[in-house]
Amino acid sequence: MAVAELCLFPLGTESPSVGRYLEPVIEVIEKSGLKYMVCPMGTVVEGSVDEILELVKKCHEAILKAGAKRVVISLKIDDRIDKPLSIEGKLGV
Template sequence: MALMEISIIPLGTGSTSLGRYVAEVKRYLEERGIPHTLTDMGTIIEGEVEDLFRIARELHEIPFKAGAKRVYTALKIDDRRDKEVHLGTKVESVKRYLSS
């Protein structure tokens, strides 16, 4: 299992607000039951690496379907092979260090 952080930024939309695009991304993920966490700077998604790349491609298309003429998408993938990682495990690890 891997984690992907994705930020999708439509350009040239005539507005600096991105909320409606973010809402469409969240709706897409929820309708498909894809584990994710929405943050102020992007969305973190959990899945197999092959699936994450496919999801990233599909999410990248959402602003185009909403009329954007240009889309900038930034990805970060953490593919750890020595043990399972899931949404929240990194935060829990930091909390354990803070409490000791």
């Protein structure tokens, strides 16, 4: 199980407010069935690397479909094979 932080930045928008572009992205994440946590500067998800990469692809499509003319994606993946990872473990909970 991997833990990833995903941040999508819509560019080419008419306003500095980007909530309307990110709402469909959150819907995609919710529908993915992966464990996730929305944070102030990104979203953390838990799953296999393949599941996470497929989710990133769907999020990319969703933000463009929402009207963003350009998108920058920041993705960090922590994948360990020596012990289980979880969102709570990364938070020290």
